[in-house]
Amino acid sequence: MRILVVNSGSSSLKFQFFDMEQESSLASGKVERIGMKGAILSYKRADGKKIKQVKEILDHTTAIDVALKTLMDKESGVIKELSEIDAVGHRVVHGGEELTHSVLIDDKILETIKDCIELAPLHNPHNIKGIQATQRLLPGVPQIAVFDTAFHHTIPDYAYMYALPYILYERYKIRRYGFHGTSHRYVAYRVARILKKPVDEINIISIHLGNGSSICAVQRGKSIDTSMGFTPVEGLVMGTRSGDIDPAIVPFIMAQEELAISQINTLLNKHSGLWGLSGISSDDREIEEAYENGNDRARLAIEVAAYRIKKYIGAYSASMGGVDVIVFTAGIGENSPRMRRLALRDMEYLGIKIDEEKNESIIKGKEGEISTPYSKVKVFVIPTNEELVIARDTANIVSFLR
Numbered sequence: 001m002r003i004l005v006v007n008s009g010s011s012s013l014k015f016q017f018f019d020m021e022q023e024s025s026l027a028s029g030k031v032e033r034i035g036m037k038g039a040i041l042s043y044k045r046a047d048g049k050k051i052k053q054v055k056e057i058l059d060h061t062t063a064i065d066v067a068l069k070t071l072m073d074k075e076s077g078v079i080k081e082l083s084e085i086d087a088v089g090h091r092v093v094h095g096g097e098e099l100t101h102s103v104l105i106d107d108k109i110l111e112t113i114k115d116c117i118e119l120a121p122l123h124n125p126h127n128i129k130g131i132q133a134t135q136r137l138l139p140g141v142p143q144i145a146v147f148d149t150a151f152h153h154t155i156p157d158y159a160y161m162y163a164l165p166y167i168l169y170e171r172y173k174i175r176r177y178g179f180h181g182t183s184h185r186y187v188a189y190r191v192a193r194i195l196k197k198p199v200d201e202i203n204i205i206s207i208h209l210g211n212g213s214s215i216c217a218v219q220r221g222k223s224i225d226t227s228m229g230f231t232p233v234e235g236l237v238m239g240t241r242s243g244d245i246d247p248a249i250v251p252f253i254m255a256q257e258e259l260a261i262s263q264i265n266t267l268l269n270k271h272s273g274l275w276g277l278s279g280i281s282s283d284d285r286e287i288e289e290a291y292e293n294g295n296d297r298a299r300l301a302i303e304v305a306a307y308r309i310k311k312y313i314g315a316y317s318a319s320m321g322g323v324d325v326i327v328f329t330a331g332i333g334e335n336s337p338r339m340r341r342l343a344l345r346d347m348e349y350l351g352i353k354i355d356e357e358k359n360e361s362i363i364k365g366k367e368g369e370i371s372t373p374y375s376k377v378k379v380f381v382i383p384t385n386e387e388l389v390i391a392r393d394t395a396n397i398v399s400f401l402r
């Protein structure tokens, strides 16, 4: 079975094409600057053959059309005709309380995804555009939605409820939903394979550190708590998002700086986190470089971020009644030995002991263990693969339809 995976954002659309016999990725690509002057298509086939083009791409339908034509390109493509695409898997950010598993998209499901726009106004509308464009261009091909929130539907009510007036939950569904579920799920099942143990015998803390970051307590294969909440702003320190703050700071700054709602939202989402603290960049590479050169604000940003991770590890060890495995994943998790070292510093009391040499050696997409043989808690770096999870779910659902 051959599956196209689509991740459609506001101005970008990522795609990847899988052959599910070997679970191999045949080609992947990205269209950036959709609707802007000079959109860019970048594409890479598994054998390394690449395309990079500047094009006029005004909307998501054109972006999907360009992606499909690229997959069929005589020189660089991987298929001859569209009928070779058996199904399409879409990343959808928010499934709300109703959509708790990956599903075949029909009119009713599309309406429910639309109902979730209120909860994810920055993401779901663009995911929907990707779905509708694909439906138009590949009529009759099954389309599956895979939700970032779904893995977290097992979080118990005492962990997902905020202590706000209950009526706000009833009226607006204000509660913790959590995100990055596809990544945390991939990592948890990968750990089980590495250890050759059933996932329901392991307690895992999965730490996804990218531009957006979150940490998840996976108790015997199920998410029981995660740091992102009603929105992706809560929890860890991120590239430009604040993570946890005292909520009373919000009205205080709004009053002092005379900010409107949109401005405080921008401040918390775009001007905070590593960027706000360091004043250098939201990109961890640049901050680490400044740290090396003795910049104190860079040191501070990294220390605050690492300390926040450490606090959550403590909290989630308590939530799960112990932890067997800690995993780092995504851009920073896979590439920053410093962040991993600082986050796990002085945690021998919990049974966490890092092998410094191994820690330094695992970067750039490598998978491996970074704890010592004496560490009670095993620590791994595992490159995430959300697209593969989407392709697997899509293949599973489609095989039931046949």
Ligand code: ADP
Pocket: 209, 210, 211, 212, 239, 282, 283, 284, 285, 286, 288, 330, 331, 332, 335, 336
């Ligand atoms: P996204 O959440 O957008 O998918 P990624 O998982 O790609 O993000 O992570 C992006 C982050 O990873 C950036 O902060 C980037 O600086 C960081 N990163 C990537 N490579 C390195 C590296 N070699 N060293 C440190 N940080 C890195």
